Amino acid sequence: MGTIRRQSIQSTLLFTAGIGLAFFLRLVVFPKYLTTDELGLLTVLLDSANLFAAFIPLGGQRILVRYLPYFERKTRGYESFPSVVIGLSAIGCVIFMMLFALFYDPIRDYYSQKAPLLSKVVFLIVPLTLSRVMYTMSAFYALSQKRNVFSNFLSEILIRILTAGIVMIYAHSFFSVTGLSILYVGIYFFTAAWMLSYSLKNKKLRFSVFKKPNLKSEVNRPVVIYGLLSAVTTGTTVITKNIDSIMITSLASLSSAGIYSIPFFIGMLIEVPKRAVSQITAPFIAESLATNDTVKIKSLYQKTALNQLIIGSITLLCVWVNIDYVFDIIPNGETYAAGKYVVLIIGISKIIDMATGSNREIIQNSPYYKTNLYLMLFLGIATIGLNILLIPKLGIEGAAITQVIIILILNVVNSIIIKLKYHIIPFTLKTLYVPVFITVVYMLVKVLPTTDFSVLNILTNSAVAVITFAALLLISKTSEDVNILFKQVLGRIIK
DSSP: OOOHHHHHHHHHHHHHHHHHHHIIIIIHHEEEEHHHHHHHHHHHHHHHHHHHHEEEEEHHHHHHHHHHHHTTTTOOOOOTHHHHHHHHHHHHHHHHHHOOOOOOOOHHHHHHHHHHHHHHHGGGGHHHHHHHHHHHHHHHHHHHHTTOOOHIIIIIIIIHHHHHHHHHHHHHSSHHHHHHHHHHHHHHHHHHHHHHHHHHTTTTTTGGGGGOTTTTTTHHHHHHHHHHHHHHHHHHHHHHHHHHHHHHHHHHHHHHHHHHHHHHHHHHGGGGHHHHHHHHHHHHHHHHHHHTOHHHHHHHHHHHHHHHHHHHHHHHHHHTTTTTHHHSSSHHHHHHHHHHHHHHHHHHHHHHHTTTTTHHHHHHTTTTTTHHHHHHHHHHHHHHHHHHHHHHHHHHHHHHHHHHHHHHHHHHHHHHHHHHHHHOSOOGGGGGGGHHHHHHHHHHHHHSSOOOHHHHHHHHHHHHHHHHHHHHHHTTTTTHHHHHHHHHHHHHOOO
């Protein structure tokens, strides 16, 4: 766990800095300088690109994580592995561009009435999607090399700084909303090119290793099948997470999508630690599964579940006890406060996801990954169906409720599969400590006196909550990693 712990700390520090920038961008810059329609436009553009980019590599990103160790160990039959990955991605890009060209006019005409801003720049979805594909493939290659920190810097720090810059310049009328959209896409192309350059610094992947693949070989055939099935799984996973804004725009309005994006972002902060831990543990889980090291799998599974539950729970608590104060300090906060309960609903969905640890990574890298395919296909269809049913009746809260239902089904089924196949569960007796401690901390914070200053209330409530929760964890020795981290930090301070 030493490498995982070290990289987790590095990634968490980046994510923490990223949270600060994300707060500034989402809760200050966007509400202050953009209308709800303009905010909805940027949100839908990116969510659409992420949705398409999940399918386009045809599973190439997952193939990298699972099969690259065989190529690097020069296992017989994997000599053409890089060509398979690049070939699948190229085919996916061609198919996407052909389909987009075919349906471009109907899409533009559909949104010309409901979302005229989007209809004018819908063509930008193509370059933005291709940039996301480039970034994703490069980041996954770096990840498979256990080098994920730089990609986190680009996604969590640089993109947000550049986005804040162009939005503030746009606010001073230096260019039109179309110009803003073009520059927004340009940011993602720039970071994708940088990520590609960084990932190719590894000398193991050079042009001389590309060989014509034999798709009928005993090795390449299952690799391609795995990639195609993973593409469906990954794509439907993105549907369950990112289609909200697109469907809100279609079923309500672009402005509603803009309003939804702010409380949704606040709720999404809960899962930031999971993203960091999942990136780091995925290759270790793949290696453990390849060697059938069930002891290590169990350790990774239960430790990630417990630590993610701990961090997610205290984050949600700090957000919810301060939610009214947060909207007080957001520019035009009264407009976005309409989505207050979206924060809580999305936060609960993230706690469910985090409490079950790395179950998705275990299933994805195991021989039972096909079961996840059928599950995700069902959940993708269910997401669309539930949104169609709930958004017209409940508005943006309906989209949030859909998230909770889908996440609950996904994690219950995945946990059952792992229990049946590997005879392990993500929970231990110490898991029960966390909700008890959170309840105690919540009751304590609720009786604290308040002031007329929202920022002071936020700082006071959060400080009391974090310190009390941390003390309970350390005294009870709930998490080995928390205690080790505390001793390391304390030792450095003393030194």
